[in-house]
Amino acid sequence: MAIRIFVTGGTFDKEYNELTGKLYFKDTHLQEMLKLGRCKIEVDVRTLMMIDSLEMTDADRGIILENCVLCEDERIIITHGTDTMEQTAQMLGRAIKNKTLVLTGAMIPYKFGSSDGLFNLGSALAFAETLPHGVYIAMNGRCFNWDNVRKNRKTGEFEEIG
Amino acid sequence: MAIRIFVTGGTFDKEYNELTGKLYFKDTHLQEMLKLGRCKIEVDVRTLMMIDSLEMTDADRGIILENCVLCEDERIIITHGTDTMEQTAQMLGRAIKNKTLVLTGAMIPYKFGSSDGLFNLGSALAFAETLPHGVYIAMNGRCFNWDNVRKNRKTGEFEEIG
Amino acid sequence: MAIRIFVTGGTFDKEYNELTGKLYFKDTHLQEMLKLGRCKIEVDVRTLMMIDSLEMTDADRGIILENCVLCEDERIIITHGTDTMEQTAQMLGRAIKNKTLVLTGAMIPYKFGSSDGLFNLGSALAFAETLPHGVYIAMNGRCFNWDNVRKNRKTGEFEEIG
Amino acid sequence: MAIRIFVTGGTFDKEYNELTGKLYFKDTHLQEMLKLGRCKIEVDVRTLMMIDSLEMTDADRGIILENCVLCEDERIIITHGTDTMEQTAQMLGRAIKNKTLVLTGAMIPYKFGSSDGLFNLGSALAFAETLPHGVYIAMNGRCFNWDNVRKNRKTGEFEEIG
Numbered sequence: 206m207a208i209r210i211f212v213t214g215g216t217f218d219k220e221y222n223e224l225t226g227k228l229y230f231k232d233t234h235l236q237e238m239l240k241l242g243r244c245k246i247e248v249d250v251r252t253l254m255m256i257d258s259l260e261m262t263d264a265d266r267g268i269i270l271e272n273c274v275l276c277e278d279e280r281i282i283i284t285h286g287t288d289t290m291e292q293t294a295q296m297l298g299r300a301i302k303n304k305t306l307v308l309t310g311a312m313i314p315y316k317f318g319s320s321d322g323l324f325n326l327g328s329a330l331a332f333a334e335t336l337p338h339g340v341y342i343a344m345n346g347r348c349f350n351w352d353n354v355r356k357n358r359k360t361g362e363f364e365e366i367g
Numbered sequence: 368m369a370i371r372i373f374v375t376g377g378t379f380d381k382e383y384n385e386l387t388g389k390l391y392f393k394d395t396h397l398q399e400m401l402k403l404g405r406c407k408i409e410v411d412v413r414t415l416m417m418i419d420s421l422e423m424t425d426a427d428r429g430i431i432l433e434n435c436v437l438c439e440d441e442r443i444i445i446t447h448g449t450d451t452m453e454q455t456a457q458m459l460g461r462a463i464k465n466k467t468l469v470l471t472g473a474m475i476p477y478k479f480g481s482s483d484g485l486f487n488l489g490s491a492l493a494f495a496e497t498l499p500h501g502v503y504i505a506m507n508g509r510c511f512n513w514d515n516v517r518k519n520r521k522t523g524e525f526e527e528i529g
Numbered sequence: 530m531a532i533r534i535f536v537t538g539g540t541f542d543k544e545y546n547e548l549t550g551k552l553y554f555k556d557t558h559l560q561e562m563l564k565l566g567r568c569k570i571e572v573d574v575r576t577l578m579m580i581d582s583l584e585m586t587d588a589d590r591g592i593i594l595e596n597c598v599l600c601e602d603e604r605i606i607i608t609h610g611t612d613t614m615e616q617t618a619q620m621l622g623r624a625i626k627n628k629t630l631v632l633t634g635a636m637i638p639y640k641f642g643s644s645d646g647l648f649n650l651g652s653a654l655a656f657a658e659t660l661p662h663g664v665y666i667a668m669n670g671r672c673f674n675w676d677n678v679r680k681n682r683k684t685g686e687f688e689e690i691g
Numbered sequence: 692m693a694i695r696i697f698v699t700g701g702t703f704d705k706e707y708n709e710l711t712g713k714l715y716f717k718d719t720h721l722q723e724m725l726k727l728g729r730c731k732i733e734v735d736v737r738t739l740m741m742i743d744s745l746e747m748t749d750a751d752r753g754i755i756l757e758n759c760v761l762c763e764d765e766r767i768i769i770t771h772g773t774d775t776m777e778q779t780a781q782m783l784g785r786a787i788k789n790k791t792l793v794l795t796g797a798m799i800p801y802k803f804g805s806s807d808g809l810f811n812l813g814s815a816l817a818f819a820e821t822l823p824h825g826v827y828i829a830m831n832g833r834c835f836n837w838d839n840v841r842k843n844r845k846t847g848e849f850e851e852i853g
Contacts (some may be wrong), residue, residue, distance in 0.1 A: 219550075221637055223636040223637060223685050244486070244507055245509050314545065317641050318640065320403075323489070324400075324404030324405075324406070324485045327488065327489025327490035329489075330493075331491075331493030331510065332497065334510065335510075347408055348496065358548075383803055385799060450712075478804065479802060479803050565807060568831055568832040569831045569832055570832040570833055644727075645729045647809045651810035651811060651814035651817070652814055653813075654814055655818045659834075669728060669729040670725075671732055672821075686731060
């Protein structure tokens with residue numbers, strides 16, 4: 206079973222710029238994380254964009270959708286900033302019915318020692334391997350359907366809407 | 368959905384003793400790892416033993432079996448040393464048919480910066496949430512049935528037997 | 530020999546805010562770092578302020594000076610943001626002649642796995658123990674006199690002026 | 692000012708072997724540690740041996756002595772296991788009077804997240820830069836003369852003899 210991973214940026218991949226003291230994007234850490242997890246699943250990682258999800262436009266979401274539609278793999282993980290993850294999940298959920306799509310991310314950048322990224326990536330891979338066709342958000346051990354999930358702005362946690 | 372985690376020791380929980388220079392077991396790191404992963408699943412962690420799986424006896428396996436049988440939760444994760452994980456999986460697989468049991472572990476102790484433990488724990492939780500009744504080994508992104516898995520002693524990897 | 534450590538903030542102590550995605554100051558990590566280094570020197574840590582050194586005012590520098598003057602310990606370390614570390618060193622160097630003052634900081638926050646903070650703290654303590662009275666900047670293994678040091682804005686490194 | 696670093700092994704450089712579950716030596720982590728500390732001092736690292744200091748023989752100590760004598764750099768750091776660090780320091784202290792030699796090590800391997808190695812290396816470099824000719828042990832923020840230091844076997848700490 207092969208799994209495709211589309212990288213879009215988000216907290217997952219943010220780094221600290223020593224010269225400016227600001228957070229920024231350089232390259233994705235997905236390969237490094239898969240190596241750390243000694244991942245033995247066949248995985249194909251492609252970077253679609255490296256952006257903060259607050260800055261993600263409809264055009265960006267169009268690129269994600271197109272890649273998911275054209276992708277020959279049936280099981281796909283999308284790394285994504287948490288701030289607008291639910292919007293992208295809804296857009297994909299309405300459009301794609303014949304694949305298993307799992308969006309995941311992190312509350313803390315991977316390069317920080319205390320990141321939840323490796324845990325989330327491990328569970329996202331397992332959900333992508335086992336769940337039926339559909340679009341899901343996998344965060345912090347939980348898995349949500351695209352049409353029943355939102356990020357609680359006060360707690361930072363994902364939760365069911367109803 | 369509540370998940371029970373039974374801790375038995377293994378590489379997962381080994382630590383470095385500063386005074387002797389040897390690896391040893393103190394307490395389990397499971398709670399610390401769940402916190403790092405910001406795990407939002409309801410989880411109940413119980414330590415059954417803290418041993419190297421090479422030293423696990425039939426009596427020890429009896430204790431694991433009994434706890435799995437008596438446990439009211441239907442979904443159970445067992446952390447376990449990798450060296451005899453397949454034996455324990457076989458014993459459990461023959462005896463228990465009405466629960467989802469996932470054995471997992473690590474190639475590198477969690478307290479070492481480069482551990483695969485957090486990744487494995489994330490995927491073990493996801494497999495425990497989604498898979499039908501049965502006994503499984505979840506390691507490094509993959510999930511095996513109890514009756515078709517072995518640890519390759521040369522590569523250190525888990526693989527199908529046939 | 531007792532050493533006083535005055536904390537003023539800087540990159541050293543920056544953390545990542547999960548809810549806002551911004552870097553911020555909470556508490557100092559000095560005690561945690563001294564524990565990690567298993568520091569056996571008698572050290573007294575006091576937090577004077579927790580600010581980015583770009584926002585440090587003359588009034589703030591006055592507070593640092595006053596504390597260094599009134600402090601009964603002869604050997605003092607000041608943790609400080611690197612952006613204006615040379616200004617504070619110059620102010621202190623002109624005013625204080627009867628103590629050994631060592632300013633230090635980090636290019637990367639301690640909470641990031643890849644920080645130089647622990648290395649710099651180790652060397653700052655050693656410089657504070659051994660150097661004669663004077664005001665110094667200790668960064669990345671080097672030690673500079675207060676009147677012959679600047680931060681190179683392009684490389685991020687500290688260097689002699691002349 | 693150039694500093695020579697002679698690597699002899701010790702806890703500093705121990706790694707975890709995934710296949711055997713034992714600690715072992717592969718390559719030194721000194722270069723990686725100097726990079727993490729963004730060390731700007733000119734440093735020349737040479738590996739003399741990679742052994743546990745409990746297994747260090749008189750012949751091994753002879754090799755260390757010879758290299759220190761022949762070395763053109765006047766300031767030398769020796770990384771060393773803590774168990775027999777005091778013996779090597781005494782041997783060097785009796786023989787070498789015209790150089791500054793600093794022995795250092797770690798209580799926890801560098802590859803473990805919780806190592807004191809980076810802190811000790813930072814202070815060893817600072818001591819090597821500033822101390823007069825002599826042979827010293829630098830551990831956990833403290834610096835001892837070769838003829839007045841021992842490792843307390845019960846606490847694991849270095850302390851003065853008298």
